[in-house]
Amino acid sequence: MPAVVLVHGIAQELKGPETLLDHWYPALADGLALDGGAVRVARHDVAMAFYGDVFRPPGHRAIGVPELTAEDITDPVERDLLLAWWEHAAEQEPAVPGPRDRTRLRTPHLAQRALNALSHSAFFAGLSERLMIASLRQVRRYLTEPATREAVRERLAALVTDDTRVIVAHSLGTVVAYETLSAHPEWRDTALVTLGSPLAIPNIVFDRLIPAPADGRARWPGSVTHWTNIADRGDVVALIKTLAPHFGPPDVRDVLVHNGAKAHDVRPYLTARETGGAIAAGLRHGI
Incomplete structure (x- = not known):
């Protein structure tokens, strides 16, 4: 049974659990080695909570991702998230032009400007x-469709056992992990490591969490004993880099890392010594 359970983020619908594990595991092993190598985990002790197929559209005549344009961005969650990504990318990257007329963002023209600007960002x-619009849509569907939310959370719940010591989640997967852990306080003590998390984005994500935050602070997730949140300063998705002011008590340990040009990519997150250290600490604690 897995000692480490991984939870991926958006835009993985054409892959599968073994494909993603092949992608993640070498980087995870490198992070542990760079931490000093005192703690190791074999591939057969790591599992991927895969939910990408929940978002895979049924067969149709079109090839690939369904045709989507700026005019399809009509939902408030999608519009607000697009604006948040655009503003943050423009602040962090000189190559990304910023919005100058927020009052008209809700028109297709401004949505198109946002998409054009984000195409120059490192992440997009x-x-x-x-594909950018499809990514927005996946986040919106998880946050607003109860059946989709439950189906995704069930994928993680099905893998967690008494042998599970650490849950490592990336991007939207951090929301999945937080909510699933919160729903299962009976699980054995577990360490949580979140990478590039959007959990604290106000209004769009934070205020839609289950259980709902109260007085600006969200509940500690279930039986988690240690929570390390790792973010790159230039990560467009992790708009709020520090989670400690928003979750707990106890407190989240927030850590900044440098991922190079691909600030949101999961592999540089996993190879970071800080990530390896957080995973190793969770595994040691559970021994």
Whole structure:
């Protein structure tokens, strides 16, 4: 049974658990080695909580991702998240032009400007416009569709056992991990490591969490004994880098790392010595 359970983020619907584990495990092992190598974990002791297929559209005549344009961004959650990504990317990256007329952001023209600007950001470079919109749509569907939310959370719940010591989650997966752990306080003590998390984004994510925050602070997730949150300063998705002011008590340990050009990519997060140290500490605690 897995000692470490991984939870991926958006835009993985055409992959699968073994494919993603092949992608994640070497980087995770490198992070542990760079921490000193005193703690190691074999691949067969690591599992991927895969939910990408929940968002995979049924077969249709079109090839690839369904055609989506700026005019399809009509939902308030998608619009607000697009604006938040755009503003943060413009603050962090000189190559990304910023919004100058917020009052008209809700028009297709401004949504198109946002998409065009984000195409120059490190995170979205190389992604087509429709893939960016599909990413917005996945976040919105998780946060607003109860059946989708439950189906995704069940994937993680199905893998966690008494042998599980650490849950490592990335991007939207951090929301999945937080909510699933909160729903299962009976689980054995577990360490949580979040990478590039959008959990604290106000209004869009934080205020839609289950259980709902109260007085600006969210409940500590279930039986988690240690929570380390790791973010790159330039990560567009992790708009709020520090979670400690928003969750607990006890407190989240917030750590900043440098991931290079791919600030939100999971592999540099996993190879960071700080991530390796957090995973190793969780494994040691559970021994």
